[in-house]
Amino acid sequence: xxxxxxxxxxxxxxxxxxxxxxxxxxxxVGAEVWRRRxxxxxLWPGIAFLMGIFMWPVMVFYTSSxxxxxxxxxxxxxMMLVGAAQLGLVRxxxxxxxxxxxxxxxLVVSGLAFLIHEQNPWFFSxxxxxxHALGWTLLAGSVVCLGxxxxxxxxxxxxxxxxxxxxxxxxxxxxxxxxPIFGHLSPLAGAR
Numbered sequence: 001x002x003x004x005x006x007x008x009x010x011x012x013x014x015x016x017x018x019x020x021x022x023x024x025x026x027x028x029v030g031a032e033v034w035r036r037r038x039x040x041x042x043l044w045p046g047i048a049f050l051m052g053i054f055m056w057p058v059m060v061f062y063t064s065s066x067x068x069x070x071x072x073x074x075x076x077x078x079m080m081l082v083g084a085a086q087l088g089l090v091r092x093x094x095x096x097x098x099x100x101x102x103x104x105x106x107l108v109v110s111g112l113a114f115l116i117h118e119q120n121p122w123f124f125s126x127x128x129x130x131x132h133a134l135g136w137t138l139l140a141g142s143v144v145c146l147g148x149x150x151x152x153x154x155x156x157x158x159x160x161x162x163x164x165x166x167x168x169x170x171x172x173x174x175x176x177x178x179x180p181i182f183g184h185l186s187p188l189a190g191a192r
Contacts, residue, residue: 006127006175009172009173009175010172010173010175012051012054012055012172013170013172013173014169015047015050015051015054015169016051016166016168016169017166017169018047019044019047019048019051019165020162020163020165020166020169021166022040022043022044022047023044023158023161023162023165024159024162024166026040026044026158026162027155027158027159027162028159031153041090042087042090042091044086045082045083045084045086045087045090046083046087047083048079048080048082048083049079049080049082049084049087050083051079051083052075052076052077052078052079052080052081052082052083053076053080055072055073055075055076055079056073058072058076059073059076067117067119068117070117071114071116071117074109074110074113075109075110075113078102078105078106078109078110079106081102081105081106082103082106085099085100085103086099086102086103097149097152100149101146101149103145103148103149104143104145104146104149107138107139107141107145108138108139108142110138111134111135111137111138111139111141111142112139113135114131114132114134114135114138115131115132115135115136115139117131118132118135126174127175130171130172130174130175133171134168134171134172137164137167137168137171138164138168141160141161141164141165141168144157144160144161144164145161147160148161
């Protein structure tokens with residue numbers, strides 16, 4: 001028996017909250033202080049890579065259409081790409097700072113996947129609204145990540161990235177498949 005789709009969103013929400021709080025702590029204290037314990041440098045890239053791995057079973061078991069399967073596989077691939085690139089940079093195996101551009105790329109791909117795979121309008125249901133909100137949040141976050149790639153030590157861009165990740169987590173926690181949004185629920189959305 002598989003759990004409802006919103007439970008899977010909530011599980012990924014937990015991962016994003018943890019990820020966002022780690023990034024926020026690093027932005028507040030600075031990279032030098034945060035990385036005094038060597039393992040902390042590997043924390044957020046490792047979590048991103050692990051969440052990419054966990055996205056593959058979601059793609060297999062929670063696909064109601066081909067567009068959902070493509071969206072979930074795109075998320076899995078870009079999360080693993082970002083995690084691997086960041087792990088390589090932290091470990092010193094990758095030296096070119098252009099690898100930092102994998103993060104804005106992943107956010108653009110993820111944002112577009114959210115927007116494309118939601119076929120209903122904004123106010124169809126809470127799930128539709130949240131998919132649109134997540135897509136646009138990730139697209140806006142990609143601009144912040146471009147600034148972060150250009151100025152890696154900027155506390156503004158680092159904190160902005162962390163806050164964007166926490167916002168994504170909050171949106172994931174709000175998900176329910178069939179629920180009204182702002183008092184409106186389309187009659188086509190089904191039973192509550």
